[in-house]
Amino acid sequence: MTERKTVVITGANAGIGLATAQSLAAKGYNVVTVCRDKSKGDATAVELIKANPGIQAENFTADLSDLGAVQKIGNAIASKYGVIDRLINNAGYYPSAIEYIGDTEKTLFTSHLGHMLLTQLLIPSLQRSVEARIITVSSALQHRPLF
Ligand SMILES: NC(=O)c1ccc[n+]([C@@H]2O[C@H](COP(=O)([O-])OP(=O)(O)OC[C@H]3O[C@@H](n4cnc5c(N)ncnc54)[C@H](OP(=O)(O)O)[C@@H]3O)[C@@H](O)[C@H]2O)c1
Numbered sequence: 526m527t528e529r530k531t532v533v534i535t536g537a538n539a540g541i542g543l544a545t546a547q548s549l550a551a552k553g554y555n556v557v558t559v560c561r562d563k564s565k566g567d568a569t570a571v572e573l574i575k576a577n578p579g580i581q582a583e584n585f586t587a588d589l590s591d592l593g594a595v596q597k598i599g600n601a602i603a604s605k606y607g608v609i610d611r612l613i614n615n616a617g618y619y620p621s622a623i624e625y626i627g628d629t630e631k632t633l634f635t636s637h638l639g640h641m642l643l644t645q646l647l648i649p650s651l652q653r654s655v656e657a658r659i660i661t662v663s664s665a666l667q668h669r670p671l672f
Pocket of ligand 1: 535536537538539540541542559560561562565587588589590615616617618635662663664665666
C-alpha cells in the first residue's frame, strides 16, 4: 500500500481552498488546514474526515497577517508532520476599504509575508517528500495598472 500524501492548505474553510481540500481528501490525501477562525477550521477538518473515512485532517488556527501566530502554528505543523508533500498558499481577501497594520497594508501581510514565513517554516518537511510542490494561488488583478 502506498503512503498517503499530506497537503497543507491555507484558507481551507471556504471557496477555492475548501474545494481543493475536498478534492484532495477524496483522492486520499491527509489534509492540514490553516484557518483564522478556529470553529470554521475545526468543522472543515471534521467534514473532510466524515466524507473520506481513512484520511487524517486537522486544523491549525492562525490569521496569516499575524506573523507571531504564523510562527507558532508553522513550528507546530513542522514538528508534527515530518513529511509534507504539498503546500497550497491560498488564503487571501479583497477588503472593501484598505486596512493597515502599522503603516503597511494588511493584504501584504496576509497574502505575502504570512505565507512566506509559513513556507520557510515548512521547507524542512517539504524537503523530506519525494515530490514536494508549493502552490501559490494568485490573482489576475496583478496585471491591472494601478495608476
Ligand atoms: N475567486 C476568485 O475569483 C479569485 C480571483 C483572484 C484571486 N483569487 C484568490 O484565490 C484565493 C482564494 O480565494 P476565494 O475566492 O476562494 O476566497 P474566499 O472564498 O473568500 O476564501 C478565502 C479564504 O481565505 C481565508 N482568509 C482570508 N484572510 C485570511 C487571513 N488573514 N488569515 C487566514 N485566512 C484568511 C478566509 O477565511 P475566513 O472564512 O475566515 O474569512 C477563507 O478561508 C485568494 O488568495 C484570492 O485572492 C480568487
